[in-house]
Amino acid sequence: MKSLATLVLLVGLLSIAAVACGGGDDDSSTTTTTNPTPVPASPTQVPEAEEAADTGAAPTSGGIAVSMQDPTGSGEYIFDPAELSFSVGETVTFDLTSEGEFHTFTITELDINAAVNAGDTASIEVTFDTAGTYELICIPHQALGMVGTITVE
Numbered sequence: 001m002k003s004l005a006t007l008v009l010l011v012g013l014l015s016i017a018a019v020a021c022g023g024g025d026d027d028s029s030t031t032t033t034t035n036p037t038p039v040p041a042s043p044t045q046v047p048e049a050e051e052a053a054d055t056g057a058a059p060t061s062g063g064i065a066v067s068m069q070d071p072t073g074s075g076e077y078i079f080d081p082a083e084l085s086f087s088v089g090e091t092v093t094f095d096l097t098s099e100g101e102f103h104t105f106t107i108t109e110l111d112i113n114a115a116v117n118a119g120d121t122a123s124i125e126v127t128f129d130t131a132g133t134y135e136l137i138c139i140p141h142q143a144l145g146m147v148g149t150i151t152v153e
Helices: 002-020 139-144
Strands: 063-069 078-080 083-086 091-098 103-107 112-116 121-127 132-137 147-152
Touching (some): 063 103, 103 139, 112 121
Parallel strands (some): 063 091
Antiparallel strands (some): 103 112, 103 132
């Protein structure tokens, strides 16, 4: 009698464990996936124009070409070029090209935040009125090293 009770208890526990672990035919099971590099939503507005200066970077269609690169293209999150220099008062058009992912060209101190969708090119015009060194970041990829420097002299 004691071994029968033990057997019934063991079968009951195994049944409960099988149901709890999804052993049934229930289609309501939940699968959780995680994205190792979460990307925030695109900014709602791309500035139409702000003004910039001359860098020596290769121009395209009259502007300074800045390639926003990523692992789906060149292999790493970088701005190319990542170091830009301008004179106070100069106005420059940036031609921003995104490789395979959404990127931003953001200089928080100057209220510049241009969004560029994967594979697209956007142009912004910027005038640098104040001397200083400014951090250039891609908001969704800053933590992954997508940063640069803009120096205004």
